[in-house]
């Protein structure tokens with residue numbers, strides 16, 4: 491019989507220690523503290539075999555979140571599959587802004603929702619109404635599952651934001667659209683490039699393809715004084731702020747992420 495400690499030690503030969511620990515915790519359904527204080531605990535051959543498979547997937551480059559099937563975002567656990575982008579800590583800046591600008595009466599719309607992490611986080615903490623939009627049926631399936639787990643009664647709309655019309659009236663609209671420049675897709679880190687959905691990353695030739703569409707649509711479906719907040723890629727904040735200005739948004743503000751990168755542009759409907 492092998493022990494948890496041996497599994498961890500062996501895994502560290504091929505993957506990062508922190509990843510090895512997360513995978514083991516997921517497998518034995520215990521937290522890190524428990525695993526680290528129970529290293530001499532013996533595991534069955536089945537667990538050993540399963541763990542080896544997980545470690546091999548990680549060693550081949552697959553992100554931990556796709557192996558465990560979940561990712562923490564704003565202290566909530568979201569289910570993820572390869573149909574959705576893995577929630578990023580950078581996106582918590584936009585979640586925080588939306589939470590600050592919402593209360594229980596707020597109607598929130600999350601465009602390009604993916605796993606649902608943005609809109610569902612706001613609805614969870616503010617107990618408000620949320621509508622989640624995505625082009626991908628598979629992504630909406632994941633978002634629905636996450637809504638169920640969090641006990642949120644959200645609305646789901648399958649829609650190609652670039653071509654379909656949007657209806658409804660909203661107080662707050664948030665979006666983390668695809669924003670990677672198409673020519674840059676090939677130079678993304680392999681774990682992103684080979685595993686995450688290109689549909690959720692490809693923002694067109696200049697990476698800015700979605701913003702004018704989202705901003706124009708937002709200006710027609712936001713209530714008076716409604717607010718729009720979008721996540722942007724490195725170096726895109728200025729252009730996106732300009733587009734908001736051209737569409738009569740006011741109080742345009744740029745927020746930085748924890749790394750000091752301009753990550754979110756917000757504005758208020760005139």
Ligand code: GLN
Pocket residue numbers: 575578666667668669670678682690691692
């Ligand atoms: N932050 C992601 C990355 O750089 C991109 C997310 C997006 O396109 N919305 O990999």
